[in-house]
Amino acid sequence: MNGKIVEDLFPQLKVSGYSITSPPTQEYNCIAWAAGDDEVCWWPDTMNIYYWPPQVQRVETIETFIMAYETLGYVVCDTPEYEPGFEKIAIYEKDGKPTHAARQLNSGHWTSKLGRLEDIEHPTLNTLAGSSYGSVAVLMKRATGTPS
């Protein structure tokens, strides 16, 4: 894989700048990656194939994705700005369905796993907004315990 495909899919990345931070892999997906899990694919598929927190309904809605992240200690918040001592995530939606999730780094930038492609670091959430992932629907945060 190379950056050309990523830039074709998300043209704003070319303008804002970004970096590829992992090789492509299918071992985990963006929903897991946002929660810091790089071993499992999370998805509430109705075929009951992929991992989903057992206490959360397997339905593809923003509400169930919020509940899934709540099992890990995240709570809904208002802004994407970096807050020392907190880790933030963003859930994207398109046509009312969750499509993607990103996690904020200590630099204030965001890390995203792009489907089966690579992880990237991108400066803002808007750089991935568009026809593929739609737009950010919800922001959540949890305390990291170590303000920095």
Add this chain to the structure above:
Amino acid sequence: MTYANVGALRVPKQSSKDLSAMLIDTGAMGGESALIQKEYERSVDHYLFPFTTRWANPITKFLSLKKEWEDSTAHLSSITEIAMHPVYQQIIGMGPIAIPLILDEMSKNPNHWFWALKAISGENPVLPEHRGRIKQMTEDWLQWGKKQGYIK
């Protein structure tokens, strides 16, 4: 001239590649000639093996659909979007004949084939603790394929 059956067609056994080899053997081909020859080969291939004929072979059909599906969904995170992609649905529509092709493919290159396998076979051999772990899910399906006789 001898003929071979390709799908419903009978085609001359001497292919464009044979002709190309004959020309190269003469040492008479330069760069432009080679380019023209390559295009000639492509046109002959299109004539001898039209798209419809290629799809008469399930292996060719599967590989063609697989490539299109992989290219179209690489960036997607939604498993539902990945599995509901029209091309993936066409693979499911191939029915049981696709199972050994999928198992062979996933033994070399693990991917999101679990939905298709479950939809076609009606089974799910993945252990609950392996759910979401691609390598282990793949291994569970390959073991199932061996038990069912799809893999020797």
